[in-house]
Amino acid sequence: MSVLASLSLPFLRRLDPEQAHELALDALTLGVSVPIKRPKDDPALATRALGMRFSNPIGIAAGFDKNARVLRPLAQLGFGFVEAGTVTPRPQAGNPKPRLFRLTEDRAVINRMGFNNQGIDKFAVRLARLSRPLPSGRGGGAGAPVGANIGINKTGADPERDYPELVARVKPYVNYIVLNVSSPNTPGLRGLQDAVRLRGILDAISARHAERPPLLIKLAPDLEDDAIGPIIEAAVAGGAQGLIVTNTTLARPDSLQSPYRTEAGGLSGRPLKPRATEMLRLVAQAAAGRLALVACGGIESGEDILTRIRLGADLVQVYTAFAYEGPALVGRLKREMQHIMRTQGIETLDDIRGKDL
Numbered sequence: 001m002s003v004l005a006s007l008s009l010p011f012l013r014r015l016d017p018e019q020a021h022e023l024a025l026d027a028l029t030l031g032v033s034v035p036i037k038r039p040k041d042d043p044a045l046a047t048r049a050l051g052m053r054f055s056n057p058i059g060i061a062a063g064f065d066k067n068a069r070v071l072r073p074l075a076q077l078g079f080g081f082v083e084a085g086t087v088t089p090r091p092q093a094g095n096p097k098p099r100l101f102r103l104t105e106d107r108a109v110i111n112r113m114g115f116n117n118q119g120i121d122k123f124a125v126r127l128a129r130l131s132r133p134l135p136s137g138r139g140g141g142a143g144a145p146v147g148a149n150i151g152i153n154k155t156g157a158d159p160e161r162d163y164p165e166l167v168a169r170v171k172p173y174v175n176y177i178v179l180n181v182s183s184p185n186t187p188g189l190r191g192l193q194d195a196v197r198l199r200g201i202l203d204a205i206s207a208r209h210a211e212r213p214p215l216l217i218k219l220a221p222d223l224e225d226d227a228i229g230p231i232i233e234a235a236v237a238g239g240a241q242g243l244i245v246t247n248t249t250l251a252r253p254d255s256l257q258s259p260y261r262t263e264a265g266g267l268s269g270r271p272l273k274p275r276a277t278e279m280l281r282l283v284a285q286a287a288a289g290r291l292a293l294v295a296c297g298g299i300e301s302g303e304d305i306l307t308r309i310r311l312g313a314d315l316v317q318v319y320t321a322f323a324y325e326g327p328a329l330v331g332r333l334k335r336e337m338q339h340i341m342r343t344q345g346i347e348t349l350d351d352i353r354g355k356d357l
């Protein structure tokens with residue numbers, strides 16, 4: 001990590017969390033603490049999913065770059081893939097501030113941002129400008145895959161109209177698309193995870209898009225266990241290619257220490273790890289190899305990543321750990337994975353995928 005980044009992290013932590021986030025985005029835009037040459041990835045970390053190659057399985061989760069401002073610098077930091085959004089059809093301000101809280105004692109965050117974003121018009125323009133492939137860790141001109149995470153406005157939304165329209169707007173520019181039906185901060189959104197509703201949305205997308213990039217559905221960790229099976233059947237029958245498991249939780253584990261634990265919103269980071277891990281297991285069992293799985297929720301070490309891959313994950317994403325640790329996180333996660341793989345004689349991620357199911 002550069003001196004500037006190591007100096008700036010403690011400084012950023014003293015700021016209001018949302019201001020710190022804005023500053024971090026500005027710093028990335030300016031190239032502060034972004035290496036000039038993207039680190040080359042160990043071939044042992046390479047993997048295939050969704051019909052694509054990834055030089056490593058670690059992505060930045062949605063919500064960090066809601067407006068697709070810093071995808072290139074994020075890829076330059078060493079992420080294996082990057083996801084922008086959630087973007088909605090119209091710009092929206094989101095919930096009143098404060099709406100983002102650091103639960104430092106718990107290595108967690110609570111957010112109730114409420115899809116603050118600049119809307120699809122600006123988002124699509126920025127994606128279109130990414131015409132050169134993003135840097136990836138394997139050279140040869142193949143870029144790090146880019147995803148767009150799409151959602152609906154708080155007011156005036158019609159999911160069967162809006163999701164297909166958003167797909168139309170992003171599909172020329174991205175390698176995959178995520179239907180966000182799991183943010184806890186948009187009233188009614190999580191109801192779209194209902195199998196019948198979900199199928200209706202997927203059918204509306206199929207009716208308009210004979211061809212499109214792979215489609216993933218991002219699930220909430222607060223689903224009842226017995227809702228998971230029908231959702232997966234609807235996803236498969238509706239033509240989806242994958243699932244992201246999971247978004248933030250409304251649950252508040254008893255272990256939470258921070259005074260902010262009673263704030264409303266979605267909890268992420270370390271306290272989400274047990275449920276996100278358990279839910280991945282349930283989803284992987286029910287999906288039985290029919291869908292690509294992206295594990296997300298409380299991932300903060302190489303060990304966490306390998307645990308999720310053993311539970312069937314093809315790829316993983318991080319947000320909260322990156323917010324706490326900054327750019328140094330990406331290299332650390334890869335080094336920890338490599339160390340464990342070497343000591344346990346694991347040659348490729350395929351060797352262990354799904355082995356703990």
Ligand SMILES: Cc1cc2nc3c(=O)[nH]c(=O)nc-3n(C[C@H](O)[C@H](O)[C@H](O)COP(=O)(O)O)c2cc1C
Pocket residue numbers: 061062063064066085086100109111113115149180183218246247248268269270272296297298299317318319320321
């Ligand atoms: C401040 C903040 C904003 C987020 N915004 C979004 C979003 O816009 N869309 C989305 O799908 N997930 C969003 N998420 C959820 C993350 O993508 C991720 O699913 C969740 O934080 C769990 O991963 P983590 O424990 O590594 O943070 C957000 C999370 C945080 C902390």
